[in-house]
Amino acid sequence: MKSLSLYFSPTGGGEKIAKAIQNGIDQNDYDYQFSLNLNKRPVSAETGEIETLPVIFTIPVYGGHMPKVAMERLNTLRSECNQPAILVAVYGNRAFEKALIDLEAFVRERGFNPIAAGAFPCEHSYSTDETPIAAGRPDNTDLKMAEEFGRLVREKILR
Template identity: 35%
Template sequence: MKIFEIVFSPTGGTEKVSGYIADALEGEPVAVDLTDCGLGFRTVAMTKEDVAVIAVPSYGGRVPAVAVERLGMVRGNGARAVLVCAYGNRAYEDTLVELEDAAKGAGFRVIAAVSAIAEHSVVRQFAADRPDAQDAVQLAGFARKIQQKISEGDASEPAIPGNRPYKKAGGTGMVPKATKECTDCGACATACPVGAIDKDDPRRVDKKACISCMRCVAVCPHAARAVNPIMLSAATKMLSKACVDRKECELFI
């Protein structure tokens, strides 16, 4: 049996959450990076005996559209799936049900799901350093319950919260730009999940293609990409009330 970790994690928080689950499951690990626009997703195929941990961040209460598109190319072939949604301590809203529908559409059987908190990708002061040690203990314990369910051959579906139809997707978010510290090294362009940054001139960004995932900010070795400080201040103020209290993981099995 193989354990496929199928992850869309531009800034690393979602991958960290999924790792606590996938690492505790018994099987040969296989990584599938949904942020890699050069990966041949149609060649990724599973069997009924395999298990997939499918993890995405919540962007405004929805699954990133590009993650849905790429997951749809994967051939689940009846493999069991554990769904993971990571969000920045505000709310995940319809992310899990949308991911459930996408996973089933790709041929997976959903047996468990979790929503967990990870550092907010834009306003990083919210949920800073999460998932933390407390989260790790909870997620590892949940993974043991999932393993028991797998061992018992229980393929029952969990009840996952959310709305259908999903909430309306948000508009264009904040687009990071190069600062004066930029050395044109191209690390951001290479890592961009949607190819929105010009590889010949990293200072040029296709604003319509950008999904505001902040991967370019996270990978820049010179800390030379940033969002508009006025917009960042406004977002911080808007999120301050919703994100002030610590939220905990929600587990569905």
């Protein structure tokens, strides 16, 4: 299966989780993966077959919500065919609160069909050696779980 991964991940935790989930969904059916890092630029209009691919949306949790800047990066995106959306929030192991609810509303407003959602703890952006918060995460166990989540999403889409 081919999917499209869109992620906003300033400190890189979400990028690792997004990659593991996409590995689980795609299962090496293709020798390349479609992904777009939105750290420095907004998404632009996607064309052709990409418009029908399942899209993995990965965002960090800021103050219990989807960050405004992530909304800005994804703002122009539209689905014309109700394509499946996989919603992913990464958080610094405090709480993910309303972030997935925000993301769900955001993608529904843009025509996507959310079919799965997951929250994954990652090292907190404010973690230091003196005050570590989820330091070193995602670790191998986290990444295996993310890949397994992707595999279950794949099964659901193929069912």
